[in-house]
Amino acid sequence: MRLGLVLSEAGSGLRRNLSMVVSIVLVTFVSLTFVGTAALMQLQIGQMKNFWYDKAQVAVYLCNDAVQSASCPTGVTKAETAAVEQALKTPPVNTFVQKYYFETQAQAYKNFQQQFKGNPVADIVTPSILNEAFWINLKDPSQADALSQALSGMPGVDAVTDQRRLLDQIFAVLNTASITAAVIAAVMLVAATLLISTTIRLSAFSRRRELGIMRLVGASNRFIQTPFVVEGVIASLIGSVLAAATTVGIVQFFVQGYLARAQRDVAFVTVPDALVVVPILIGAGVLLAAVSSNVAISRYLRV
Numbered sequence: 001m002r003l004g005l006v007l008s009e010a011g012s013g014l015r016r017n018l019s020m021v022v023s024i025v026l027v028t029f030v031s032l033t034f035v036g037t038a039a040l041m042q043l044q045i046g047q048m049k050n051f052w053y054d055k056a057q058v059a060v061y062l063c064n065d066a067v068q069s070a071s072c073p074t075g076v077t078k079a080e081t082a083a084v085e086q087a088l089k090t091p092p093v094n095t096f097v098q099k100y101y102f103e104t105q106a107q108a109y110k111n112f113q114q115q116f117k118g119n120p121v122a123d124i125v126t127p128s129i130l131n132e133a134f135w136i137n138l139k140d141p142s143q144a145d146a147l148s149q150a151l152s153g154m155p156g157v158d159a160v161t162d163q164r165r166l167l168d169q170i171f172a173v174l175n176t177a178s179i180t181a182a183v184i185a186a187v188m189l190v191a192a193t194l195l196i197s198t199t200i201r202l203s204a205f206s207r208r209r210e211l212g213i214m215r216l217v218g219a220s221n222r223f224i225q226t227p228f229v230v231e232g233v234i235a236s237l238i239g240s241v242l243a244a245a246t247t248v249g250i251v252q253f254f255v256q257g258y259l260a261r262a263q264r265d266v267a268f269v270t271v272p273d274a275l276v277v278v279p280i281l282i283g284a285g286v287l288l289a290a291v292s293s294n295v296a297i298s299r300y301l302r303v
Helices: 003-016 018-055 078-089 105-115 141-152 163-206 208-216 221-262 271-302
Strands: 057-062 097-103 133-138 157-162
Touching (some): 018 163, 057 078, 057 141, 078 133, 078 141, 097 105, 133 141, 157 163, 163 221, 221 271
Antiparallel strands (some): 057 133, 057 157
């Protein structure tokens, strides 16, 4: 098979159906950009989990006279506070603990004011209604439940809270957004497949006389099909490259250029992470175009 002749036929087909080619480029670009975004979101969620789960702490809130609860009809005594700290230093509890520190009501109030600065609730809260607490970093964050069971029933302990529970709720929302992006990407890929198939059929119909002559002179189906497959692959390849460039650009200029500078305490995806996605996008675009083009022209030639 003469490669030059095949490429010449493919180029001729692209010029004849320029508007349809632009449509393929655009729909491939949009659909694969959604695919790239969904992949980056999953990478981002994974990085954030690794980053924040290691930093997640367990808070052991002590009883407070000003805010009574079922487990705390009275406040905590110095002896009860000392007993909780002693438990953190001795087996079996200390086997879970990496480090801990004690937060007084004054420190809790200062942290609260910093966290809710500018919020009207900051003017209402006083130090007396905030609980003293032990903040604990675990050697293994997955052992938070075991630590909670060991400390929850101790006198003077109001509640044991694992920050990972709050993080799980946030990550659940992020996972939902990622799944939504993936579903939209799948719908767009189906649309791209149908559009590529339709374009190839229209291209073949516009050259039906040429195809008839080629059949009469004994050209094989493979020789006839190849230029049409090449047309679809080239158009889809352009869209795939644009989608890959957009994905890298989003990470470079928005994630790293803006978000990473604005939120320095968060682990964001980097350009090398985006470059891992690039060959996947390009490969998916080329494969999608090759298969849909081949199926479309094969069915047309059988008619």
